Amino acid sequence: MYHSKKIEMKNLKNIFCLASLMLLLTISCDSELELVPQDELSEATIFSTYNNVRTYSWSFYEFFNTFPRSTTWAATLDLDGDLMQNGGSSVSRPYIAQNIDIPANSSGTIYGNSYANIRRVNIMLGNIDESEMEEDDIAHWRGVGLFFRAHEFFNLLRTYGGVTWLENEITDADTDILNAPRDSRDLVANNILRDLLEAIATIKEEGDGPNTVNSDVARALLARFALFEGTWRKYHGLGDQDKFLNAAIQASSELIDKYPSIHPSYDRVFNSIDLAGIEGILLYKHYVIDELTHTVSTNTRSTNNKYDITRKGINKFLTKNGLPVANPTNTQFQGDQDFYAEFRDRDDRLLLMSPPPYRVNGDGTQNWTPTGNPADEEYFPILAAITGGFPYKELPDRNWSKRVTGEVPNFDRLVPTQTGNGYRFWKIWNDHNDAVSSRDLNDDPIFRMGEILLIYAEAKFEAGDFDQATADLTINQLRQRGGVAAMTIASITADFDPTRDPDVDPVLFEIRRERAVEMMGEGVRRDDLRRWKKMDYATEVKLGRWIRQSDYTQTIPIQNNAAEGYVQLIPIAPPAFPDYYYLFPLPADQLVLNPNLEQNPGW
Secondary structure: OHHHHHHHHHHOOEEEEEEEOOEEEEEEEOOOOOOOOHHHOOHHHHOOOHHHHHHHHHHHHHHOOOOOOOOOOOHHHHOOOOOEEEOOOOOOOHHHHOOOOOOOOOOOOHHHHHHHHHHHHHHHHOOHHHOOOOHHHHHHHHHHHHHHHHHHHHHHHHHHOOOOOOOOOOOOOOHHHHOOOOOOHHHHHHHHHHHHHHHHHHOOOOOOOOOOOOHHHHHHHHHHHHHHHHHHHHHOOOOOHHHHHHHHHHHHHHHHHHOOOOOOOHHHHHHOOOOOOOOOEEEEEOOEOOOEOEOHHHHHOOOOOOEEEOHHHHHOOOEOOOOOOOOOOOOOOOOOOOHHHHOOOEOHHHHHHOOOOEEOEOOOOOOOEOOOOHHHHOHHHHHHHHHOOOOOOOOOOEOOOOOEOOEEOOOOOOOOOOOOOOOEOOOOOOOOOOOOOOOEOOOEEEEEHHHHHHHHHHHHHHOOOOOHHHHHHOHHHHHHHOOOOOOOHHHOOOOOOOOOOOOOOHHHHHHHHHHHHHOOOOOOHHHHHHHOOOHHHHHOOOOOOEEEHHHOOOOOOEHHHOOEEEEOOOOOOOOOOOHHHHOOOOOHHHHHHOOOOOOOOOO
């Protein structure tokens, strides 16, 4: 099981290192692993039994980008989009500002890391056919290997486009491959599709036990990849998108049939101490005290991550009547110049993404008292009803040591939790490891049905087959969890949202809105804008909350240097986004090592 690897290692009887053609891999062996003398170690013996192969494959789970032990996590990628920003910076991110340098070498890049991971998988794939396992077990582990290899080639494809495909393990003697030109995007994409279809067909339905890669997890990866590739091909004019869109529809449809329900609490999906048995969770990383922890909740509740949601991101959240805030008939939205009114009658997920406004007596200490004004605590019972209260999100906001932030929005840099633009991002916030810093325990969902519902809805629209029944099956499940009225396709006219991109169909715009809301801070927005060819959204001026400068002692940058208006942390707008930036540059050392490897155009 994915969550049990660290625990099982406590009972290891032997630890040995395996070196294989430039690959160093440490394998820890439990009591079930069959040991052989070290002078007899070979690839044949390493992959001779089921338990040996299983142990070797455990390291593949580290390919996933899960909650880290540092301040870098998936939400950082969303800073390169339009819905989030670094609240502690007055300059645009390098990718948005087009200040990326070509990496001098591949070490630490997606290119270097993914190819190292592919090599590890290919070593296993090249040896399991000669193992002592039964045929169905060999097929299962081959499927697992293909799953993880496809995962890594997908990382390469969406980053660089066409790359060199490695079907087998290579050595220094394989000069024809080492000096080969890049393979086409068509070849790489079709091979990923091929591998994932075989993985679905051969990986055991139950995987290797609870919370391991099984056939449904393979379907989830296929759906994720195929939607990306199908829409990239459509909006970048490459053609042949239908094959991938249909694959996304097929895989996600099969999952929806099997898992028709999602957990009713959005907050529990991201802040639970154990996701086992939670509806709609297909694979997750489990954290255990004193064994495996992370720092994301601690950082969210401190100054370490100054991540904010932009004005545009806040406006993505509908009011409970199912209307956009800009809809001219929306009487539920009371404007954004009153802090309390702005959050009133909105999608519950808004309160779970950014702390709602409040005020208490007490700032920077563990003690606080009410102000006596009921309006200042309007959202205390509302948030508690959504989350269930301690150890989940509750008000007042406080850091891991229980020091209280006296009011939200809080622009004061001296108290525990601050914001730069007025909308602090707090999606990951919990108290499972009470009053302990940097040893957080909430599990990280890797594949979940919330994403699958969105994939199915978007792919169906792109295939010209989105109707009310599809909306009810997908978008409206997610809206129900947010306490929002259902999407009614017939009511979505051209003027449904006056702020809509006029080049995007009104219904598709609402499907994309739902994806933006449901997956905010999960590191997908930049790739969504890239596959839709809409990175120009990210070069728009990023604004924050509406404020009056006279209400604050410190100077807060306001748009156009006005006395009141929207916070604007970055004074200079980025240049127009160039087409060649949609693909990233290959590391320079790879071009030197292989003179037939061409750089991406424009770099």
